[in-house]
Amino acid sequence: MLKKILFVALAFSLTNCLVLNPAGATIDREKGSEVASRITDAAIQTDLINSTILVGRPFISIYSLIAADIASIDSAKYYVKADVDQCVSDIKGFKGFVLGSAIANILSCQDLKTDGYLTGDPFPSF
Known part of the structure; x- marks a missing residue:
């Protein structure tokens, strides 16, 4: 009886990861398409504010549109939410206003970690 309970618990935990991670239902993951949208929005906002302050009229660079x-975001993968939040805050923050959105993007968003189905990509660190 105990073996059956342990087997069911193990099977449930594995299928839970297989179902919830791709669906984006876990708390600390974000779908790549949403990440791409957040990064693009942050870059556009930073460009608009920088150009308005420095030049006197709003201007959006081509680098903020791409x-x-x-940042090499794959819309089919999932990314760790904390890393994405840090990337977006760097683009919108001091680094983005001083260096510009494109350079802040290159410096802060190039090493975003994708999250795999069971173990993460790459394997999670303990």
């Missing part, structure tokens, strides 16, 4: 491509 910010997700610069």
